[in-house]
Amino acid sequence: MSVNSAIHQPATRSGASTVPPRRSWRPTHNRAGAMLAVPFFVGFVFVFVLPIAYAVFQSVYTVRSDGGLGLSESTTVFAGFDNYARAFGDEAFWASMVRVALFAVIQIPISLGLSLTAALLLDAVTGERRGGLFRALLLVPYMVPAIVATLVWVYLYSPRTGPLTAAGNLVGADVNFFSPDILWGSIGNLIVWMVLGFNMLIMYSALRGVDRSILEAARVDGAGAFRTAWSVKIPNIRGSLVLTGLISIIGMLQIFNEPLVFRGASPQTVTKDFTPIMSIYFQAFTSNNYNYAAALSVLLAVVIGLFSFAFYKLTTRKANS
Amino acid sequence: MTAVLPEKPTRETRDREATTAPATKRRKPRNREQFVVMIGLILFALYSVAPVWWLIVNSTKNRRDLYNTNGLWFGEFNLWNNLSSLFTYNNGVFLRWMGNTILYAGGGALVCTIISVAAGYSLSKFNYRGRGVGLAVVIGSFLVPSTLITVPLFLLFSQIGLVDTIWSVLIPLFISPFGVYLAKTYVDGTIPDELLEAARLDGSGEFRTFIQIVMPMMRTGAATVFILLFVSNWNNFFLPLTMLRGSDKWTVGVGLYSWFVDKNQSYVDLTALTITGALISVIPLAIVLISMQRYWRTGVTLGALK
Numbered sequence: 294m295s296v297n298s299a300i301h302q303p304a305t306r307s308g309a310s311t312v313p314p315r316r317s318w319r320p321t322h323n324r325a326g327a328m329l330a331v332p333f334f335v336g337f338v339f340v341f342v343l344p345i346a347y348a349v350f351q352s353v354y355t356v357r358s359d360g361g362l363g364l365s366e367s368t369t370v371f372a373g374f375d376n377y378a379r380a381f382g383d384e385a386f387w388a389s390m391v392r393v394a395l396f397a398v399i400q401i402p403i404s405l406g407l408s409l410t411a412a413l414l415l416d417a418v419t420g421e422r423r424g425g426l427f428r429a430l431l432l433v434p435y436m437v438p439a440i441v442a443t444l445v446w447v448y449l450y451s452p453r454t455g456p457l458t459a460a461g462n463l464v465g466a467d468v469n470f471f472s473p474d475i476l477w478g479s480i481g482n483l484i485v486w487m488v489l490g491f492n493m494l495i496m497y498s499a500l501r502g503v504d505r506s507i508l509e510a511a512r513v514d515g516a517g518a519f520r521t522a523w524s525v526k527i528p529n530i531r532g533s534l535v536l537t538g539l540i541s542i543i544g545m546l547q548i549f550n551e552p553l554v555f556r557g558a559s560p561q562t563v564t565k566d567f568t569p570i571m572s573i574y575f576q577a578f579t580s581n582n583y584n585y586a587a588a589l590s591v592l593l594a595v596v597i598g599l600f601s602f603a604f605y606k607l608t609t610r611k612a613n614s
Numbered sequence: 615m616t617a618v619l620p621e622k623p624t625r626e627t628r629d630r631e632a633t634t635a636p637a638t639k640r641r642k643p644r645n646r647e648q649f650v651v652m653i654g655l656i657l658f659a660l661y662s663v664a665p666v667w668w669l670i671v672n673s674t675k676n677r678r679d680l681y682n683t684n685g686l687w688f689g690e691f692n693l694w695n696n697l698s699s700l701f702t703y704n705n706g707v708f709l710r711w712m713g714n715t716i717l718y719a720g721g722g723a724l725v726c727t728i729i730s731v732a733a734g735y736s737l738s739k740f741n742y743r744g745r746g747v748g749l750a751v752v753i754g755s756f757l758v759p760s761t762l763i764t765v766p767l768f769l770l771f772s773q774i775g776l777v778d779t780i781w782s783v784l785i786p787l788f789i790s791p792f793g794v795y796l797a798k799t800y801v802d803g804t805i806p807d808e809l810l811e812a813a814r815l816d817g818s819g820e821f822r823t824f825i826q827i828v829m830p831m832m833r834t835g836a837a838t839v840f841i842l843l844f845v846s847n848w849n850n851f852f853l854p855l856t857m858l859r860g861s862d863k864w865t866v867g868v869g870l871y872s873w874f875v876d877k878n879q880s881y882v883d884l885t886a887l888t889i890t891g892a893l894i895s896v897i898p899l900a901i902v903l904i905s906m907q908r909y910w911r912t913g914v915t916l917g918a919l920k
Contacts (some may be wrong), residue, residue, distance in 0.1 A: 312775070325820035326740025329746060333733035340767060341755060347773070348766035374622050414654045417647070430659040433666055440851045440867040444874055445665050449685075454885065456685040460718055481745045490662060494911070518647055521791040547761035550851050557875045567899070573765050583857045592757070601757045 345594070352376050352588035369584075378589035385566040387591060393568050397545040400481040405537055407485060408492035413522050415493070416500040426496070432490040439487060443554045446483040451558065458475065471559035481550050488544075490539045499533035500526055546597050549574065569593050570578060641903040666896075673893040696890040708891055710862060712871040715848065715896065717780070718865060722787030723843035730790060731836050734797025735828055739810060749798075761852050762796050765798050782857035783808040783865075787847050792838045800835030801828075838909040841902065845910070848899050892919075 355372035380386060411431060418424050434442065449455035450470035461468040470479040489515060511521045527534075549570040556563035564573040573593065577586035664686075671688055672680060673696060679689030699875055700708050723834055767786060768777065776782045813823045835851075854865045863870065870891050873884040902909065 322814065322820055327742040327745075328736075328819075329732040329824060330736035331795055332729045333789065334748060336729065336753075336785075337751070337791070340786045340789050341758070341763060344763055344766035344770045347770045351766075351769055357855055410654070411658045413652050414658070416654060417651045419648060427655045429660055431662050433662050436847075436903050437666065438867055438899060439849045440871060442665070444870060444888065444892055446670050447874075448672075448885075448889065449665060449668060453681055454685065456668070470907045486661070486665065489658070500723075500783055509919040513751050518703075524860075543757065543759050549761060551763070554871065554874065570761055570852075577753045577765055578856070586765055587769060590762060594762055597762065598757070599761065 296330060300548055318473070321383050326446070341457070345591075348587040348590050351584050352591050355584050372584070376585050378586065380588050380592055383589075385564075386569065386572050389566050389572055390491050391517075393545060393548060396481070397542060400477075400484065401538065401541045401545065403481070404485045404488060405492065405534065408489050408537065409496055409527070410483075410494040411489065412496035412500055413526065415497050416526070417522075427552060431493055434486055435490045437487075442487050443551050446479075446486065447554055447558050450479055471555065471562060473562050476555065477557070477561055480555065482550055488541070494532050494542075495537055496530060499530035503529045513562070524604060537600070539604060542600065543597070546600065619787075629714065647783050669893050669896075673890040674861045675886070680886055680889070693890075695863060696886055697894075700855075700887050700890045700894065704876035706867070707861060708869065708887075708894075711797060711864050711866040712898070713865070714863060714896070715865040715895075717907070718783050718787065718850075718854070722784050722847050723840050725784075725788045726790050726793055726843050727836050727840040729788060730793035730797045731801075731832055731838055732824070734799075735801050735805070735824060735832075737794070738798045738801040739805065739807070752791045752794050754800075756795070760850075764852050766854050771857065777857055778859045778863070780863055781852050783863075785845075786853060787850075790843060793843055796839050796842070797832075797835060800832060800838070804831055804835065834909065837906065841910045844902060845899065852897045866891070870895065 344382070353373055353376065354369050355375060356367050358368050383610045388456065415424060415431075417429060418427065435535065437445070449457050452458040454471070455468065458468065468475060470476070507525060509520060511525045547570050548568050552563050552567045554570060556567070565579070566572040568591070570593075573586050576582045576589060639865070644822050668685055672685060674693040675683065675689045676692040676695065677914070737745060762804050763786075767854040770781075771777045777786070809827065810823060813827055818826070849867075851865075851867045851871070854863075854868050855871070858864055858868065861872070865870070870888055873888045873891070876884055
């Protein structure tokens with residue numbers, strides 16, 4: 294998961310920071326100050342706005358090959374909404390969306406639950422040094438690049454190189470980690486491993502920020518450690534749960550690396566259109582169907598936008614009520 | 615692995631602990647609670663560390679031991695041989711990948727940090743038309759997954775002939791809305807308006823103030839932005855995979871992936887090389903993260919505090 298997409302503030306905070314500075318300086322200062330933002334915004338237009346606009350533009354064209362007599366000449370012609378019509382009828386693409394959505398619905402709560410458990414345990418442990426040691430150990434996976442983590446787990450799952458299949462046999466279970474039934478579990482576990490420490494750190498810092506006098510009050514009222522965690526600590530760090538939830542959802546929507554590597558180990562299970570980004574990638578670079586890939590990108594962007602918006606609305610309404 | 619804690623301490627115990635609790639004088643229930651906590655943490659720690667342990671152990675094995683010995687313990691110690699074949703395979707292409715990755719991750723993060731600090735400072739301390747919109751754009755684009763932009767970016771770059779050059783990877787890394795937002799938050803917190811006012815009264819121009827006063831004060835903030843971008847760049851796999859064709863420009867991630875895929879198709883077994891290479895590729899990132907941990911910890915937690 295890239296940090297770029299990984300750490301975002303819930304947009305709530307934007308409201309506070311859009312208030313302009315109260316004093317008004319002479320305009321020359323402000324003009325010079327505005328110049329400092331120019332490199333960023335010029336670059337932003339170049340690597341964010343233009344590509345999206347270009348993708349929209351590309352998505353309404355299509356390549357027709359009209360070299361009927363062995364002359365494989367092809368021309369790009371305007372196609373209107375043909376690509377979109379095709380995309381809406383593309384069952385494999387929508388199936389990949391549903392596949393990933395189902396996976397997310399199961400994997401994200403488990404992943405966040407485990408991170409939260411780790412964070413609560415770390416918050417409950419006594420002794421600075423012991424806490425520091427465990428925090429460091431749990432953060433080890435954060436230092437492993439995502440693609441390397443995926444390769445390592447594929448080797449661990451592999452019956453030839455990894456100990457996991459043998460361990461399964463030992464307890465009488467004959468597991469093939471790449472079989473269609475287990476595959477998502479294998480990928481889910483790999484993602485838990487990659488993000489556990491990172492999410493734990495966000496939740497743990499939020500737990501440290503919980504007002505100690507509230508915890509004291511709960512203690513005086515006779516609440517046990519479990520009760521305190523459930524009724525006091527967790528509600529108090531809801532913000533960080535929403536944050537990590539949002540990070541997880543966005544990460545899941547663009548899931549690509551992990552299934553791609555699993556495809557290397559088991560191409561018959563992990564098909565080319567296993568996830569939405571994989572569909573786009575293989576449409577563009579294997580089928581050379583750039584225009585169609587552009588249309589799929591635009592569609593996926595719209596779906597992701599709607600998802601994020603709905604999630605944001607849902608969680609903030611819950612928090613307000 | 616849930617934190618079900620066995621017994622509630624009595625009220626007096628807790629009260630006493632709350633006021634004067636020297637670590638040595640803990641009562642039994644507290645001990646039992648700690649026992650459960652420790653068990654849970656040890657399980658989590660084992661889970662987190664075991665795959666890395668496997669990676670270290672297996673990078674010391676030769677091909678025969680890789681398939682025939684217990685994966686969690688050493689066989690014949692063969693690390694030096696593995697390293698020398700890793701570094702010499704295909705004219706040392708692995709070292710080239712490492713160098714490329716350092717260039718993309720480090721160079722990209724460095725330029726991006728400078729651009730981000732300048733923009734964050736501008737958005738924080740000045741008032742001009744478009745500032746509010748600019749800020750909204752920055753925050754809004756956090757939600758756009760970078761992977762999604764990559765294929766459209768490829769279409770655009772292939773139109774202007776940038777594809778398969780180092781710039782096709784570097785330029786997208788120069789721009790990070792997240793970096794700008796983080797920098798702005800730091801400027802909000804560390805640069806007092808009075809200081810800027812004083813510099814103005816002394817006749818310092820805005821650019822001079824930025825370079826001579828603001829930049830030195832932003833050292834911690836800039837380091838945090840840099841390290842988070844560096845990690846994110848080092849992890850980036852999709853961008854180089856999409857943009858680069860020639861293996862001389864690849865990152866270590868793309869290179870290892872190509873070896874991993876090759877082992878299924880060709881007669882050479884690259885598995886041992888891939889495993890050793892994977893271990894080596896972790897080292898630079900680990901060094902940077904460990905030596906600069908106080909910076910990225912604050913960066914990660916910034917979103918959660920408040």
